[in-house]
Amino acid sequence: MSxxxxxLLGMVVGGAISGVVTLLSTPSSGKELRNRLNENYKKINDLLTELKNEGSNxxxxxxxxAKESIHVVKEVSSDLxxxxLxxxxxxxxxxxxxxxxxxxxEEKIKELENSLKQ
Structure with a gap:
């Protein structure tokens, strides 16, 4: 689980760092920059939602x-x-x-031993 x-923490931190780098290195206007930041936020949010859904699946x-394997093991055990039996x-x-x-x-050996003793 860790x-x-x-x-996920790496994804969030990476997204934040990429956002800051984009802010500092882009020659865009503020409005354009905000739009791109919103788009990147939506992409990251969608990615996190998809990861959560895939994890649940x-x-x-x-x-x-696990449930099916328990049933199979019981059947195999019963058959065995x-x-x-x-x-x-x-x-x-x-x-x-x-x-x-x-x-x-054993009886023949005893008889044979008796006959040899006599």
Whole structure:
């Protein structure tokens, strides 16, 4: 936020300095000079108004983007949780089969050890 304030302050100060330089260096009449000063003031005022509007639009776009991203993240999280649950259900029979086979291997090893001891 301070960068935009610095930018706006620079614009205002720059406008004021350019106005003073114009006053001091122009060989125009007072009426002509006032007209140009009024035109420059209007231009600067229009520029500041445009910057303010663009800043408001940018803020609104960022807010909308943040809201949409929250929705997307929730959807992705939900989909991911469902995929993990489906995967766990899918591997459960294989997991049980592996446990059973490991138990059988352990039993065979015990039998083999017993037969070697005798």
């Amino acid at each position: 960068r935009s304030k610095s930018f 940018l803020k609104e776009q960022i807010t909308n983007c 949780n469902q995929s993990i 489906a995967w766990k259900k899918e591997i459960e029979p294989h997991k049980q089969e592996i446990k059973r086979e490991l138990h059988e291997i």
